[in-house]
Amino acid sequence: VINGVDGSHKIFPHLQSVPAFRVDEDHKTGFHFQPTKHWINDPNGPMYFNGFYHLFYQYNPKGAVWGNIVWAHSVSKDLISWKKLPPAIYPSENFDRYGCWSGSATVLPGNRPVILYTGVVDSDNTQVQDYAVPANVSDPFLREWVKPGDNPVIVADGSSINKTAFRDPTTAWRGADGLWRTVVGSREGETGVAYLFRSRDFAKWEKADRPLHSAAGTGNWECPDFFPVQIGAETGLDTTAPAAASAAVKHVFKVSLDATRYEYYTLGQYDAAADVFVPDRGSVDGLNGLRYDYGNFYASKSFFDPVKSRRILWGWANESDTTDDDVKKGWAGVQAIPRTVTVDPNGKQLLQWPVEEVESLRGHRVDLNNIPIQNGSRVEITGITPVQADVDVTFSFESLDHSEPFNRSWDRYDAQRICGQKGSWVHGGVGPFGIATLASENLEEYTPVFFRIFRDHNGSHLVLLCSDASRSSTGDPKTRMKDGKDAYRPSFAGFVDVDLKSRMKLSLRSLIDTSVVESFAEKGKTVITSRVYPRIAIYDKARLYVFNNGTETVTVEKLTAWSMNKPKFMNH
Numbered sequence: 001v002i003n004g005v006d007g008s009h010k011i012f013p014h015l016q017s018v019p020a021f022r023v024d025e026d027h028k029t030g031f032h033f034q035p036t037k038h039w040i041n042d043p044n045g046p047m048y049f050n051g052f053y054h055l056f057y058q059y060n061p062k063g064a065v066w067g068n069i070v071w072a073h074s075v076s077k078d079l080i081s082w083k084k085l086p087p088a089i090y091p092s093e094n095f096d097r098y099g100c101w102s103g104s105a106t107v108l109p110g111n112r113p114v115i116l117y118t119g120v121v122d123s124d125n126t127q128v129q130d131y132a133v134p135a136n137v138s139d140p141f142l143r144e145w146v147k148p149g150d151n152p153v154i155v156a157d158g159s160s161i162n163k164t165a166f167r168d169p170t171t172a173w174r175g176a177d178g179l180w181r182t183v184v185g186s187r188e189g190e191t192g193v194a195y196l197f198r199s200r201d202f203a204k205w206e207k208a209d210r211p212l213h214s215a216a217g218t219g220n221w222e223c224p225d226f227f228p229v230q231i232g233a234e235t236g237l238d239t240t241a242p243a244a245a246s247a248a249v250k251h252v253f254k255v256s257l258d259a260t261r262y263e264y265y266t267l268g269q270y271d272a273a274a275d276v277f278v279p280d281r282g283s284v285d286g287l288n289g290l291r292y293d294y295g296n297f298y299a300s301k302s303f304f305d306p307v308k309s310r311r312i313l314w315g316w317a318n319e320s321d322t323t324d325d326d327v328k329k330g331w332a333g334v335q336a337i338p339r340t341v342t343v344d345p346n347g348k349q350l351l352q353w354p355v356e357e358v359e360s361l362r363g364h365r366v367d368l369n370n371i372p373i374q375n376g377s378r379v380e381i382t383g384i385t386p387v388q389a390d391v392d393v394t395f396s397f398e399s400l401d402h403s404e405p406f407n408r409s410w411d412r413y414d415a416q417r418i419c420g421q422k423g424s425w426v427h428g429g430v431g432p433f434g435i436a437t438l439a440s441e442n443l444e445e446y447t448p449v450f451f452r453i454f455r456d457h458n459g460s461h462l463v464l465l466c467s468d469a470s471r472s473s474t475g476d477p478k479t480r481m482k483d484g485k486d487a488y489r490p491s492f493a494g495f496v497d498v499d500l501k502s503r504m505k506l507s508l509r510s511l512i513d514t515s516v517v518e519s520f521a522e523k524g525k526t527v528i529t530s531r532v533y534p535r536i537a538i539y540d541k542a543r544l545y546v547f548n549n550g551t552e553t554v555t556v557e558k559l560t561a562w563s564m565n566k567p568k569f570m571n572h
Helices: 325-331 356-361 415-421
Strands: 038-049 052-060 070-076 083-089 099-108 111-122 127-134 181-190 189-201 205-207 213-215 221-230 248-257 262-271 276-279 296-304 310-317 338-345 348-352 362-372 377-380 389-396 431-440 448-457 463-468 491-496 505-513 515-521 524-533 545-550 553-565
Touching: 038 070, 038 111, 038 296, 038 310, 052 083, 052 099, 099 296, 189 221, 189 248, 189 296, 213 276, 221 262, 221 338, 221 362, 248 276, 248 296, 276 325, 310 524, 338 463, 348 515, 356 362, 356 389, 362 377, 362 545, 389 431, 389 545, 415 463, 415 491, 431 463, 431 505, 431 553, 448 505, 448 515, 463 515, 463 524, 491 524, 505 553
Parallel strands: 038 099
Antiparallel strands: 038 052, 052 070, 070 083, 099 111, 111 127, 181 189, 181 221, 189 205, 189 213, 221 248, 248 262, 262 276, 296 310, 310 338, 338 348, 362 553, 377 545, 389 505, 389 553, 431 448, 431 545, 448 463, 463 491, 505 515, 515 524
16 A cells, blocks of 8 residues: 555455444435445446446445445436445355456447456455346346356466456447457556457457556556547547547546555557557556546546436545444445546546536525635635535636745655645645635634645646645544554645646635545546545534635635535435
8 A cells, every 4th residue: 555545455354244233424425425334335337227327336235344245236317316226246156256346337239238247256366257137128227137157258367367366347348340348457467457358249258469558567457447538529438339530539548556546547549450558648657647536536437328428437435534433433435426527628638527417416505706815814605504515616816926936856746745745734825725624613623625836947837736634633643443444634636737827717616525525626637535534523513714825815716605415315
C-alpha cells in the first residue's frame, strides 16, 4: 500500500460473519448508493436492460468487512432510487466455490445479457473466468441467473499467466471480423498486463498472442476498462459496437492499480487490426498518469446508456475509518454518484460530471453573487442543510501577481504531499480559497475543498485542488484496531489543467453527503472524493463556509447551493 491508501481486501476471518445488530446512522449517506447494512466494494457489470438500470456489486451479506462475497443486485428507473433484488451470483460450483469476484456485463445481439466474472476455484486463490446468463430473459428485473456447465470459459494457460492475479474481465466488444474480445487484468512480475481473449460464441475463448496493453513497473492491474470516446461530443459510444475509424474517436484504457489503490487511465488509439492499444504521445501509464479521481475511488466500471447515449461511470468510495469502526457501525462502503464521462475538447483528458438525475434531489436553494472574500475571511452559507448539499461556485480574482513560487524540490506528481504541507490554514498568495464542508461552528472540525495557485519557474501557473480530511474529525487520527487498519485522514490533491491567462476564474462543484464529499473542478477536469467522519459537525450541527486565506482578494462571482433530499427508496 502506497501513501497509506487502503481499499484492499484485507482478511479478517473472525469478523467476516459478524452481523450488524445495529446500524449507526451518524455517517450513513443520504443520497449515495449503499445497502441498508454490511460491506460493499466493487461495482460490477452495470447495464441498462428492458427499462431498468442494473447495478451488480460485491457484497458481504453477513458482516461489515470483506468476505463471503456475492454479486448483489439492484435495479432503478432513474439511477437515484434503487430496489434491492436477490443476489445474482454467489459461490456454488467447483469453478467459483471460493469466490465470485468482479466482472462485467455485455448485452449480446438479440438483447441477450451475459455476465463475465472471476471465479476462485481453490484455497490457493487460483482464478478463472466464468459466465452466467439470465434464467428468464423476459423478466425485466433479471432476478435469477444461471451458470452453464461449460464453465470456466477462460483459464490461465500453463505457467505464462499468474493464476492468483488473473481477474476482472471487461465488457466485451466485437470486431469487424465478428469475434468478441474481452480483457483480463494481471501482472508479469511488476509489469501490469491486460490479456486479450477472443471468442466467436462467447463460450469458447482463445488468448491472443500479445496483450491489449502492458506497462512495466505498474504492478498488478485490477478492474480494467476499455471503451471509445469521441472528441467534441457530449454523447458516448457503445463499447460493443466497433467505432468507426476517425481522428475524433479515441479509446480510454483504465486500470485500478493494486499497489496504490488508485485508478489510472490513458487516452490513445485502438489498432483494431493488431488488437493493441497505443497510448497517445504524452499520455502516461501508471503512477504518474491521469486519474479518474484523486481520492477514495476505486474498482470503477463504466457502461454505455442507450437511453441517453452517454457513458456512465460507477466507482467504489471505500471507507477511511478503522475496521473496528466499520464493525461497530454495521456497514462499510458506498458507491460514488454515477458520473457521465466525455473527453475534453483538447483531447488530452476526460471530463466527469454527476449524472443529471441527481439534480432531481435538489430542494431549497440559496444564491450568492459578487461577494468579495478578503484574506482570512469566511462567509457562512445558510438556508440549506450543509450535511446534505449540492454546491456549485465560481471564484474570480483580478491578478496572479501574488502567486506563490512552485518549489523546485517538490515532486509535481505528488500533489497530495504538497497539499499536506500547504493546508487550507497555511496562508498564501492566490489561495488557498474554496469551501469548508462538514464544518463545526468553531472549526474544530472541517473538510476544506480549495484551490491554491502557484507560479512555475517558466512563468506559467499551476492550479492545485485539495480536499483535505486531516481536520475532518476531532477523533484521534492514530486510532487503530488490533490487527486492523488506521483511521486515514489524507490531504487528497490533484492539479487542474486550466489556462488562467485567458480566464481568471475557477469553478468548483461539491456533493456533500454526511460522510462523503465529491468535488469536481472546472467542469470535471479534476475530481476528488473524500470520506470523513465528523463527531461534532453532524446533522444540524454541520456548517458550510466559503473562505480565503490568500493575500489576493477572491470574489465569489456566483454560488448556488441546494439542500439535497433522499431518494424515494434505497435498497429496501
